[in-house]
Amino acid sequence: MKLTALQATRNYIRKREGSNLFCAVEETSVTLEPGTLTVLSGPSGSGKSTLLNMFAGLLPPSSGQILLDDTDLYHLEDRELSRLRNLHIGIIPQGQTALAAFNVQDNILMPWLLYGSRKNEAFSEKRKRAEELMEAAGILELRREMPSGLSGGEIRRMAVCRAMLQKPEIILADEPTGDLDEENTAVVMDLLKEHAASGGTVFVVTHDIQVRTYADRMLSMRKGVVTEE
Amino acid sequence: MFLRMVRGTLFRQWKKMLMIAFTIALGASLCTAMLSVVLDVKDKVNQELKAYGANITVVPKQASILNDLYEVEGQSAGTVYLKEDELGNIKTIFWAFNIVDFAPFVNTEAILDDGSSVAVTGSWFHHHLSLPTGEELDAGMNSLRSWWDITAGEWIDEASMEETAVMIGDALAERTGLSAGDTIHLKGTEKEGNYWIAGVFNAGGDEDQQIFMQLNEAQALSGLDGCVNSIEVSALTTPDNELAVKAARDPSSLTIAQYETWYCTAYVSSICYQIQEVITDSVASAVRQVADSEGAILDKTQLLMILITILALVGSALGICNLVTASVMERSRELGLVKALGAYNRSVMSPVLTEILITAVVGGVAGFFAGIGFAQIIGHSVFNSSIAIRPMLIPIVTILVLLVTFAGCIPAFRTILKLEPTVVLHGG
Numbered sequence: 001m002k003l004t005a006l007q008a009t010r011n012y013i014r015k016r017e018g019s020n021l022f023c024a025v026e027e028t029s030v031t032l033e034p035g036t037l038t039v040l041s042g043p044s045g046s047g048k049s050t051l052l053n054m055f056a057g058l059l060p061p062s063s064g065q066i067l068l069d070d071t072d073l074y075h076l077e078d079r080e081l082s083r084l085r086n087l088h089i090g091i092i093p094q095g096q097t098a099l100a101a102f103n104v105q106d107n108i109l110m111p112w113l114l115y116g117s118r119k120n121e122a123f124s125e126k127r128k129r130a131e132e133l134m135e136a137a138g139i140l141e142l143r144r145e146m147p148s149g150l151s152g153g154e155i156r157r158m159a160v161c162r163a164m165l166q167k168p169e170i171i172l173a174d175e176p177t178g179d180l181d182e183e184n185t186a187v188v189m190d191l192l193k194e195h196a197a198s199g200g201t202v203f204v205v206t207h208d209i210q211v212r213t214y215a216d217r218m219l220s221m222r223k224g225v226v227t228e229e
Numbered sequence: 230m231f232l233r234m235v236r237g238t239l240f241r242q243w244k245k246m247l248m249i250a251f252t253i254a255l256g257a258s259l260c261t262a263m264l265s266v267v268l269d270v271k272d273k274v275n276q277e278l279k280a281y282g283a284n285i286t287v288v289p290k291q292a293s294i295l296n297d298l299y300e301v302e303g304q305s306a307g308t309v310y311l312k313e314d315e316l317g318n319i320k321t322i323f324w325a326f327n328i329v330d331f332a333p334f335v336n337t338e339a340i341l342d343d344g345s346s347v348a349v350t351g352s353w354f355h356h357h358l359s360l361p362t363g364e365e366l367d368a369g370m371n372s373l374r375s376w377w378d379i380t381a382g383e384w385i386d387e388a389s390m391e392e393t394a395v396m397i398g399d400a401l402a403e404r405t406g407l408s409a410g411d412t413i414h415l416k417g418t419e420k421e422g423n424y425w426i427a428g429v430f431n432a433g434g435d436e437d438q439q440i441f442m443q444l445n446e447a448q449a450l451s452g453l454d455g456c457v458n459s460i461e462v463s464a465l466t467t468p469d470n471e472l473a474v475k476a477a478r479d480p481s482s483l484t485i486a487q488y489e490t491w492y493c494t495a496y497v498s499s500i501c502y503q504i505q506e507v508i509t510d511s512v513a514s515a516v517r518q519v520a521d522s523e524g525a526i527l528d529k530t531q532l533l534m535i536l537i538t539i540l541a542l543v544g545s546a547l548g549i550c551n552l553v554t555a556s557v558m559e560r561s562r563e564l565g566l567v568k569a570l571g572a573y574n575r576s577v578m579s580p581v582l583t584e585i586l587i588t589a590v591v592g593g594v595a596g597f598f599a600g601i602g603f604a605q606i607i608g609h610s611v612f613n614s615s616i617a618i619r620p621m622l623i624p625i626v627t628i629l630v631l632l633v634t635f636a637g638c639i640p641a642f643r644t645i646l647k648l649e650p651t652v653v654l655h656g657g
Contacts, residue, residue, distance in 0.1 A: 050651075053651040056569070058649070058650050078573050078574055079573045082571050082573035083571060084571075085571045086570065086571020091569050091570070093566065094654065094655060097654060099237075099566065100237070100563065101234060101237020101241060102237070110567070114567070114571055114576065115571075
């Protein structure tokens with residue numbers, strides 16, 4: 001599946017430099033191709049996360065379209081868009097994101113549990129997938145731990161596993177290595193690279209120079225304008 | 230997952246949930262207490278208002294005409310009477326349950342040993358009556374003259390005392406030098422005999438010069454067997470409106486619809502009309518001040534209780550609103566994450582609603598029983614008796630608690646609907 005921003009812009013109302021309209025993303029046309037790990041870098045406030053959220057179906061563009069193959073994401077109903085995101089788009093949000101009432105394994109299984117049941121036959125298959133991901137991310141031994149007992153880096157790796165659970169065609173990662181040391185950065189980026197190599201579409205927004213070495217395609221963004229590097 | 234989310238929140242935010250349950254319990258308890266009192270206040274106020282005496286008097290039609298001509302209130306002309314055997318009919322009218330007490334009166338005179346004349350009134354004293362309908366009741370002037378101060382002796386008890394027991398006013402007692410336990414000789418037009426004074430009373434009026442005895446004995450003294458001069462009725466009434474005033478002037482001036490509305494409402498004029506239907510050749514008229522104040526007091530008491538209930542529920546809804554919204558805001562990052570992972574709005578709201586409903590059930594049940602307790606405290610401190618708890622209170626309070634809980638949750642649900650994962654997850 002390819003993800004395309006077609007003449008997409010995103011404006012915010014904000015008092016700035018005499019104008020109350022702040023354009024976070026200037027008119028952008030960019031396609032994220034399957035089998036490619038695309039890295040977007042740029043200074044803070046350049047609009048990277050905004051563009052990622054637009055791709056994720058979480059933030060409608062002010063103009064233009066976001067297309068998943070030929071489907072305009074923002075023409076779908078809330079329920080359809082939610083289900084599509086659940087099945088086809090894995091999101092690794094910025095910061096530490098975990099549900100405090102669930103242990104690590106259940107946090108990772110969350111995308112499946114939202115629509116499935118533990119009594120379902122497919123559950124054991126999903127649990128096995130979660131264990132494989134946890135092992136690859138080096139957090140298998142923490143699967144029964146609650147998020148309150150984890151470090152920032154461990155929560156970040158848990159979020160990566162969660163995004164990959166449903167084997168989504170697209171993974172969107174916002175600073176996925178933000179809290180990680182070099183070794184764990186390599187672990188996470190290997191997982192993402194592997195996903196891209198298997199035909200997935202991976203889009204990473206980062207400041208981390210180390211991540212650039214994993215990129216199949218490099219984009220940079222300044223003041224809302226995306227350029228190829 | 231759903232249950233675990235609910236359980237997780239209930240345990241993690243137990244202090245907040247406890248506050249929500251407490252708020253709901255407070256509203257439910259006030260609601261239960263006030264509605265219990267509202268549903269039972271009719272009987273309680275009714276008992277209280279019995280102290281004001283009768284609010285309807287029934288006299289023979291001809292006597293009423295004379296009263297109107299000479300503007301004499303409460304007197305009856307000598308030669309026309311009501312029938313004693315029709316008295317029970319009063320409890321068979323459409324508004325029978327609103328008739329709380331009644332008593333017949335026979336007015337006559339007797340000669341004392343010193344040759345002076347004394348007014349004698351015969352009536353019922355807590356008289357037991359078996360109606361043709363199978364209903365049994367006690368009626369009489371004990372409650373209609375509850376303000377009487379018994380200065381010596383006691384009220385006549387028809388069940389245990391001889392028929393010759395009488396009560397005399399304290400002015401007469403002073404004039405004759407008699408007191409409770411003494412015997413007085415009376416000579417009527419048809420009978421004479423000795424009567425035992427059961428009690429001496431102070432009524433604060435003309436009655437202090439009179440002798441009160443049982444109805445049959447007064448009828449025998451004057452040869453008026455089966456005859457009654459007047460009937461006093463204490464009835465629970467609805468305050469008059471324009472329709473009631475119009476009907477009181479002339480019921481035949483009403484349209485059929487107006488007539489049905491008037492007849493089926495407990496206006497004092499409607500009850501008077503119905504009494505006239507069952508007592509031959511009678512005119513029933515309202516003692517206006519008493520009748521009006523009874524209905525007004527009841528209405529105002531109920532209105533006050535209902536207003537307190539509404540205020541308690543509104544206060545409760547506002548409290549729930551604040552607490553649930555705060556709870557949702559506290560979890561906005563988690564709820565935003567669940568949305569980002571693919572949950573749609575309804576599936577995000579369901580656990581929140583379930584948590585609140587569980588809390589509402591706990592708070593509501595606790596509040597209901599606390600409310601029953603409050604109702605009893607109100608009953609004993611205000612009416613000096615228990616408040617009856619009606620089964621219909623359970624569905625009413627349940628519905629009100631659920632409505633208030635849902636109303637209180639609306640802002641929180643709006644917050645969830647508007648929750649943008651990009652905003653709550655940004656920069657975490």
